[in-house]
Amino acid sequence: MLRRDENRLLAAMLAAFAVGVMMLRVFDPATSGIFPPCPVRYLTGWYCPGCGSLRAIHQLLHGNLRAAWAMNPLTVVLLPFLTYGLASSALFEIRGHGLPQPFLRAVWIRALCAAIILFGIARNLPLHPFHLLAPGTMLHL
Amino acid sequence: MFCTQCGANNADTAAICAQCGRNLQAVTPAVPSQATGVILPPGTTVQNYLVFAILATVFCCLPAGIPAIVYAAQVNGKLQAGDLAGAQMASKNAKMWCLISLGVGLGVVALYALLIMVGVLSGLHQNR
Numbered sequence: 178m179l180r181r182d183e184n185r186l187l188a189a190m191l192a193a194f195a196v197g198v199m200m201l202r203v204f205d206p207a208t209s210g211i212f213p214p215c216p217v218r219y220l221t222g223w224y225c226p227g228c229g230s231l232r233a234i235h236q237l238l239h240g241n242l243r244a245a246w247a248m249n250p251l252t253v254v255l256l257p258f259l260t261y262g263l264a265s266s267a268l269f270e271i272r273g274h275g276l277p278q279p280f281l282r283a284v285w286i287r288a289l290c291a292a293i294i295l296f297g298i299a300r301n302l303p304l305h306p307f308h309l310l311a312p313g314t315m316l317h318l
Numbered sequence: 319m320f321c322t323q324c325g326a327n328n329a330d331t332a333a334i335c336a337q338c339g340r341n342l343q344a345v346t347p348a349v350p351s352q353a354t355g356v357i358l359p360p361g362t363t364v365q366n367y368l369v370f371a372i373l374a375t376v377f378c379c380l381p382a383g384i385p386a387i388v389y390a391a392q393v394n395g396k397l398q399a400g401d402l403a404g405a406q407m408a409s410k411n412a413k414m415w416c417l418i419s420l421g422v423g424l425g426v427v428a429l430y431a432l433l434i435m436v437g438v439l440s441g442l443h444q445n446r
Contacts, residue, residue, distance in 0.1 A: 213430035216422075217381075227376035252376060262369030280339025283395030286368060290387040293375060 187270050202238040206231040207313075226251055226297035229312030247315035251296050333400025339363065364405040366393035367412040374416050378423030386415035 206212040217225040229249035236245035237253070246253050265275035300310035309315050319330050319342060326337035334341050368390040375383025389412035396405035 210434070213426055216426050227378075230376050255372060255376065259369055259373060263373075266369065280334065280336070280397075281368070281394055282336055283391045283398060286366075286387065286391035286394060289372075290384065290391065293372075293387070294384070 183270075187267075191267065198238070201231060201235050205235050207235075224297070224300050224311055226293045226300075228300075232312065244316065248312050250310065251293065331400075332398065334397055336398065339397075364393050364397060364402070364409045365413075366390040366409060367416050370416045371412060374419030374423070378419045378426075382415055382419040382422055386412050386419060389415060 200211070204211055212231055215225055215228050217223065218228055227249070230252040233245040233248035233252045234256070236242075236248060237256070242253070261276065262278075265278060269275035296310065299307045300312075302308060309318075319328055319332070321328060321335035321337060321340055321342060326335055328335055328337075328342060332342055366389075367386065371383055371386035371390050373383075374386055389408045392408035393405050393412060396402075396408055
């Protein structure tokens with residue numbers, strides 16, 4: 178019984194994921210209002226490390242790597258790894274074992290965490306090389 | 319000591335291989351882990367939820383995603399040190415912060431949907 182509920186939950190999550198990807202392909206978060214704004218940006222006025230990630234994925238789904246990079250380079254860099262990790266988790270739930278994954282030493286995970294935070298700070302700085310990291314700025318080069 | 323699976327050279331006190339994550343203590347049971355004295359069964363892994371922690375940080379809500387990543391790092395750090403109980407504790411915390419992130423993210427989406435509906439309804443009202 179429990180197993181069946183888990184299967185339903187998994188199927189629902191996969192379906193929600195597919196719907197989300199399709200909506201991101203059809204609607205551009207930059208122009209349509211159906212995606213909520215980033216709460217951090219809304220409340221504080223600052224860009225968070227994830228600001229522009231939905232717009233970046235929308236551009237990627239249309240094959241525009243350059244526009245995606247301008248929206249959020251961090252997302253473009255991380256997305257292949259995240260996709261692999263998600264696929265591994267989904268396969269683990271479906272067939273009991275995931276994809277091969279290297280063991281990451283803690284220091285690398287901490288470095289990644291620091292990189293995400295520094296990226297978030299840098300894109301808010303009104304100084305020349307850093308402000309290019311704010312969503313969309315590189316489109317106007 | 320050299321890993322029996324991939325051959326990488328590890329510190330003699332290492333509980334698991336830094337290269338492939340194989341449990342080194344179980345291969346040489348004569349040297350139990352210093353931290354806990356527990357010998358990890360071979361192939362022991364503890365879920366660190368790193369992928370979900372990063373997803374939470376980048377797509378949901380920054381403040382709750384960061385502790386999830388910190389705990390994910392702690393899971394692997396404790397595994398490296400042979401502290402299985404500590405790693406499982408950190409794993410629980412990482413999962414909790416991922417769920418908090420997810421909850422906050424879904425809350426924001428629900429609130430936004432509600433605001434849009436209110437906006438649409440008041441728009442209809444004004445047009446009448």
